[in-house]
Amino acid sequence: MLASETDALSAHPVAVGLVLFLESALSFALPVSMTFQAPSLPPIVIATRESRLALWQAEHVQALLQARGHAVSLLGMTTLGDQILDRSLSKVGGKGLFVKELETALHDGRADIAVHSLKDVPMELPEGFALACVMEREDPHDAFVSPRYASLQDLPTGAVVGTSSLRRQVLLQALRPDLNIQPLRGNLDTRLRKLDEGQYDAIVLAAAGLKRLNLHERIRMIFAPTEMLPAAGQGALGIEVRSDRQDLIAALAPLAHQPTWLRVTAERTVSRCLGGSCSMPLAAHAVLEGQQLRLDAAWGDPEQHTALVRTSASANVSTLAEADALGQAVAAQLRAGGAG
Numbered sequence: 001m002l003a004s005e006t007d008a009l010s011a012h013p014v015a016v017g018l019v020l021f022l023e024s025a026l027s028f029a030l031p032v033s034m035t036f037q038a039p040s041l042p043p044i045v046i047a048t049r050e051s052r053l054a055l056w057q058a059e060h061v062q063a064l065l066q067a068r069g070h071a072v073s074l075l076g077m078t079t080l081g082d083q084i085l086d087r088s089l090s091k092v093g094g095k096g097l098f099v100k101e102l103e104t105a106l107h108d109g110r111a112d113i114a115v116h117s118l119k120d121v122p123m124e125l126p127e128g129f130a131l132a133c134v135m136e137r138e139d140p141h142d143a144f145v146s147p148r149y150a151s152l153q154d155l156p157t158g159a160v161v162g163t164s165s166l167r168r169q170v171l172l173q174a175l176r177p178d179l180n181i182q183p184l185r186g187n188l189d190t191r192l193r194k195l196d197e198g199q200y201d202a203i204v205l206a207a208a209g210l211k212r213l214n215l216h217e218r219i220r221m222i223f224a225p226t227e228m229l230p231a232a233g234q235g236a237l238g239i240e241v242r243s244d245r246q247d248l249i250a251a252l253a254p255l256a257h258q259p260t261w262l263r264v265t266a267e268r269t270v271s272r273c274l275g276g277s278c279s280m281p282l283a284a285h286a287v288l289e290g291q292q293l294r295l296d297a298a299w300g301d302p303e304q305h306t307a308l309v310r311t312s313a314s315a316n317v318s319t320l321a322e323a324d325a326l327g328q329a330v331a332a333q334l335r336a337g338g339a340g
């Protein structure tokens with residue numbers, strides 16, 4: 001059974017890697033691996049947005065599940081967030097714009113799971129939905145992209161920089177108050193096209209998306225977290241299901257990456273405690289060194305773009321509840337500093 005599986009997947013390097021891994025795992029975990037190959041497994045339908053990045057993410061999850069013996073198909077959909085391109089997301093409802101239509105498909109049973117960039121997932125999911133797992137994180141940092149300038153420091157006074165994220169706007173102004181920051185919306189290809197057309201001197205966007213789409217050669221500089229602290233969940237993928245689908249929650253459990261899950265839980269708690277929405281400039285970024293989770297956060301006044309509160313704390317963490325507690329402590333520190 002496994003040999004034919006290997007043949008069928010041999011065109012896909014990720015899948016082949018996983019099958020090889022499964023083969024070696026078979027030698028000591030035969031009973032468990034056998035259950036992945038059971039022919040009675042029902043097909044899993046993934047609801048996905050149709051941007052190149054969303055499709056890459058859905059296909060990534062599809063390959064991982066196929067390597068575990070599941071039949072998987074994709075259901076492409078357009079969300080409100082994809083349609084509204086002329087306004088800043090913070091002005092039209094923010095987070096949730098990219099996920100609501102996908103949740104409707106899960107609710108109606110047209111799809112089983114939805115793959116999201118965790119950054120776009122609201123802190124509190126609607127009643128009846130759950131995050132089944134968080135997967136291993138790509139580069140969580142922000143990237144500087146420009147056809148002419150190698151870094152933020154190289155930009156001339158008054159240069160036009162594109163970003164629609166209030167967080168990036170506030171952090172950029174703190175680094176370079178002279179810059180002229182202008183709104184930039186659209187999927188990755190649209191944003192790069194607008195840069196290439198000369199509408200901006202530089203743009204700032206998540207490194208993760210560029211790397212996933214093999215556009216890493218466009219990156220001139222990756223911001224250190226000390227300069228540009230990332231958004232909660234940036235670079236991580238989360239898989240959403242209906243909470244009553246325990247079958248899927250069990251099937252997805254092997255795709256979880258616990259260190260990433262601990263980090264993004266702490267980050268998302270900061271956002272949740274401060275009422276997390278796109279209309280508030282907020283950064284939260286955690287790193288794990290052994291069991292030690294260090295969480296940095298920054299908050300900017302949406303009315304007064306240069307005022308910034310920054311804080312950080314560390315704790316020994318091995319459960320999601322402990323990561324959540326660290327997030328609450330950091331949120332309280334931010335509040336004490338004037339945030340919220």
Ligand SMILES: NCc1[nH]cc(CCC(=O)O)c1CC(=O)O
Nearest residue numbers: 117119205206208209234235236
């Ligand atoms: N808000 C849009 C968004 N949501 C997820 C990503 C890609 C990076 C990621 O997975 O966090 C992006 C693009 C960006 O911020 O530049």
